[in-house]
Amino acid sequence: xxxxxxxxxxxxxxxxxxxxxxxxxxxxxxxxxxxxxxxxxxxxxxxxxxxxxxxxxxxxxxxxxxxxxxxxxxxxxxxxxxxxxxxxxxxxxxxxxxxxxxxxxxxxxxxxxxxxxxxxxxxxxxxxxxxxxxxxxxxxxxxxxxxxxxxxxxxx
Numbered sequence: 001x002x003x004x005x006x007x008x009x010x011x012x013x014x015x016x017x018x019x020x021x022x023x024x025x026x027x028x029x030x031x032x033x034x035x036x037x038x039x040x041x042x043x044x045x046x047x048x049x050x051x052x053x054x055x056x057x058x059x060x061x062x063x064x065x066x067x068x069x070x071x072x073x074x075x076x077x078x079x080x081x082x083x084x085x086x087x088x089x090x091x092x093x094x095x096x097x098x099x100x101x102x103x104x105x106x107x108x109x110x111x112x113x114x115x116x117x118x119x120x121x122x123x124x125x126x127x128x129x130x131x132x133x134x135x136x137x138x139x140x141x142x143x144x145x146x147x148x149x150x151x152x153x154x155x156x
Contacts, residue, residue, distance in 0.1 A: 031056040031120075031156050038128060038150065042143040045111075046070040050143075052128055053114075054154045059121065061156060063097050064114030065131065072105040073139060082134045083113040087126040088153075095119075095126065120156040127153035 031054045041047040048069020055062050063085060081102035089095040097118035105111070113133065120126070127149050133141040 031061065031154050033151055033154065036128075036149040036151065036154065038145050039147040040067065040070065040131065040143045041146050042070045042111075042131075042141055045073055045141050045143075047146070052149070052154075055115070056120065056156055059119050061097070061118050061120045062115035063118070063128075063154075064112070064116070065128075066110065066112040068110040070111045070143065072107055072109045072111060073141070074107050074135070076102065076105040076135055078102060078104040080136050081113060082137075083116055084132045085116050085128060086130045086132075087128050090123075090125050094129070095124075122156065124156045125153045126156070 034055070035051060035053050037049055037051050039048060040050045046067075046069050048067060050065055050067035050070065053064045053066075065083075065085065079100055079102060082100050083098065083102065085097045086094055087097065095118060097116035099114055099116040101115055102113045111133070113131075129145050131143040133143070135141070
């Protein structure tokens with residue numbers, strides 16, 4: 001009987017240690033900052049402050065962009081805009097986030113696009129450089145960042 005009690009106690013102690021180790025294990029890293037701003041120039045469609053919001057789940061990441069300074073040239077139905085956000089990657093290359101998830105926008109409304117989807121690796125440092133919007137496959141709006149992201153690039 002004593003051996004059974006000792007075995008149960010040992011098993012319970014091991015389980016408690018394992019649970020404690022899991023509780024103290026570092027959590028998965030997430031993108032920082034989650035929100036950044038920059039100024040952008042979109043030619044005749046406007047220029048000014050834009051806000052980017054990033055999320056991460058493993059190697060998948062999304063970025064949503066919105067700006068009250070940049071406006072829709074015409075009424076646009078939801079899902080009618082193909083967006084490509086180009087970001088510098090680790091200071092030497094580039095990567096793109098793409099999507100066709102845009103809300104409905106009346107003419108003159110602030111631009112919002114995303115979530116734009118991309119792939120990241122641990123330690124990637126990404127900073128927005130340009131955005132290309134193709135509306136109905138007919139109208140192309142090219143935007144270029146005119147400032148660095150603040151408070152800084154996204155680190156995944």
